[in-house]
Amino acid sequence: MSKRKEQVWAGIDAGKGHHWAAVVDETGATLWSKKVDNDESAILSALGEILGLADKVHWAV
Template sequence: QERIWVGIDAGKGHHWAVAVDADGESVFSTKVINDETQILALVRTAQAKADEIRWAVDISGRASTLLLALLVAHGQHVVYVPGRT
């Protein structure tokens, strides 16, 4: 894949990540424990699926702090999308 979009429903104990391609087809959907090792495994999974990844997270508060810090630290493009959107 050239590009995928990964939407993350962030939570305190775990997150749910869903990736779609340019055609809106699901690339993967997975539960990710809010843990550095698992979040980095998610990043590697996404990188194995596409050359370019865009991340969207629905919470910008404490529940997503580790997730956002790791994504930014690993050069990922992240945007905040309000839950009501």
């Protein structure tokens, strides 16, 4: 994705060993979807990638 969005929606399926996070835009198109290890550095990296997608991120767990 080359253009930063105004807003996106991020959902996280939290688990013990790993998490799954996905981000969609206003049309419901998936912009980002990844397995994230339950490790602080992996989580912080994923958060940085997600926050870089849009000016405003709406979160759901």
